[in-house]
Amino acid sequence: MSAIRGARERARAEVTAAIKGEARKQLAAEGAAKLSLRAVARELGMASSALYRYFPSRDDLLTALIVDAYDAIGEAAERAHRTAAGATDTPAPGTCLARWVAVACAARDWALAHPHEYALIYGSPVPGYTAPQDTVGPAARVGLVLIAIVEDAHREEGFALPPLADELRPEAERLAADLAPGLAPAVAAPLVAAWSQLFGLISFEVFGQFNRVVEAREVFFRQAVTELAHTVGLLGSRG
Numbered sequence: 001m002s003a004i005r006g007a008r009e010r011a012r013a014e015v016t017a018a019i020k021g022e023a024r025k026q027l028a029a030e031g032a033a034k035l036s037l038r039a040v041a042r043e044l045g046m047a048s049s050a051l052y053r054y055f056p057s058r059d060d061l062l063t064a065l066i067v068d069a070y071d072a073i074g075e076a077a078e079r080a081h082r083t084a085a086g087a088t089d090t091p092a093p094g095t096c097l098a099r100w101v102a103v104a105c106a107a108r109d110w111a112l113a114h115p116h117e118y119a120l121i122y123g124s125p126v127p128g129y130t131a132p133q134d135t136v137g138p139a140a141r142v143g144l145v146l147i148a149i150v151e152d153a154h155r156e157e158g159f160a161l162p163p164l165a166d167e168l169r170p171e172a173e174r175l176a177a178d179l180a181p182g183l184a185p186a187v188a189a190p191l192v193a194a195w196s197q198l199f200g201l202i203s204f205e206v207f208g209q210f211n212r213v214v215e216a217r218e219v220f221f222r223q224a225v226t227e228l229a230h231t232v233g234l235l236g237s238r239g
Contacts, residue, residue, distance in 0.1 A: 016054055018044055020068065023061055028116040032126045035062060059129055062120075066131065067138045069117040073110045074141025080106030081145050096153035097226070097234045103145050104198055104225040105218075111202045118206055122199055143195050147180045150191060153234050154183065160233045162190050187233055194228040201225070 022040045037058055041051040055061040084102035111118040120126075121139070153159050164172055164186035172185035180188055201224055204210050205217055214220050 012054075019051060019054055019061070020065060023065055024117065027065070027120060032062065032120050032123075032129075037061060062126060062129055063132055063134060065117070066121055066135050069114070069121045070135065070138030070141065072114070072117070073107055073121075074138060074145075076106045076110040077103045077142045077145045081149070096149050096156075097229050099149050099152075100146065100229045100234060101222060101225055103142070103149070104228075105222065107142055107198065108202050108205070108221055111206050115206050118202075122203055123207070143179075146195060146198075147183070147191065150187060150232055150234065151180065151182050154187070160230075160235060162186050162231065162233050164189065190231045190233075194232050197228055198225060 019040060022043050023035060025043075026035050026039060035058055037051055037055065038048050040061075041048045044051075055064065080102045081099055084099040111122075161184060168189055169185060172189040175192055176183055176185040176188035180191065183191070201221060205214075205221070210217060
């Protein structure tokens with residue numbers, strides 16, 4: 001019985017992967033707003049009723065693709081963090097600043113390699129779709145890596161506490177309590193700003209806003225995310 005169950009599970013996983021693969025092709029060709037279960041089924045040679053047993057609605061399929069995309073960019077960031085933490089061939093091996101830059105570059109590299117999946121999670125909202133709670137954890141993975149780096153810097157390396165305007169303190173205290181209880185409120189607000197600016201930089205490049213503006217994009221990006229690191233208190237050379 002277990003062998004039969006295992007075969008069924010493998011078959012279901014294969015069909016699920018095929019459905020997602022075809023859906024990603026549609027994203028690239030038509031965009032998320034035009035994703036159609038019937039079109040996916042037609043391209044796979046499936047009856048629509050059979051596909052509905054895997055994904056009951058378009059929104060269920062969209063959610064699966066969104067979770068996969070968030071998990072993929074999150075995994076890329078986490079892998080870069082682990083690698084940088086053990087690096088020995090950089091000017092500042094394993095430092096929190098080096099780890100921050102490595103994670104940011106990994107997120108950029110993934111986005112440039114998967115522009116349509118990046119657009120699904122960081123582009124325009126899909127009309128009529130509301131992301132469920134299932135997407136929250138995967139969406140937080142890159143941010144959690146950045147928080148961990150700043151927490152390590154606070155404990156281990158020396159840390160320049162950013163200034164905090166009095167009028168921002170209540171919001172900063174709320175952000176710290178919700179997102180990073182181990183960090184001072186003065187760090188929480190610039191950390192959220194840095195996270196949003198990181199993805200703003202990536203989005204400008206992925207969506208073409210840097211065309212005819214920035215040519216040396218990798219160098220530009222590295223310098224920009226290094227400056228963002230300084231705004232959250234990470235120490236290191238600005239040169």
